[in-house]
Amino acid sequence: MCTSFIKKTEDNWFVAINFDNDGMKYSINTKKKDWFIVYVDTGKVKAASFGIHKSGVFFNSLCTPSNGKGDYRRGKGVIHTTKLLIDIIDEKI
Secondary structure, rough: OOEEEEEEEOEEEEEEEEOOOOOOOEEOOOOOOEEEEEEEEEEOOOOEEEEEEOOOOOOEEEOOOOOOOOOOOOOOOOOOHHHHHHHHHHHOO
């Protein structure tokens, strides 16, 4: 289980994350304006794992092996969490 804490003061943000990693390679990205994002290499793509925007928007997306029951399927009202996070990061949502 991952636990994340954020504290905002008038001058600073403090982020503490218990980042459970089962050995996947990860990278920190601070190039996206106003974001601090950690990506993990899932073998297929580098997926956003957790991040925070200066406005306080925060996400934590666990990257764990599938058990098959939650496999992606297309359908009305269905969105892949990676797409959801990309839209949040790109400020489309």
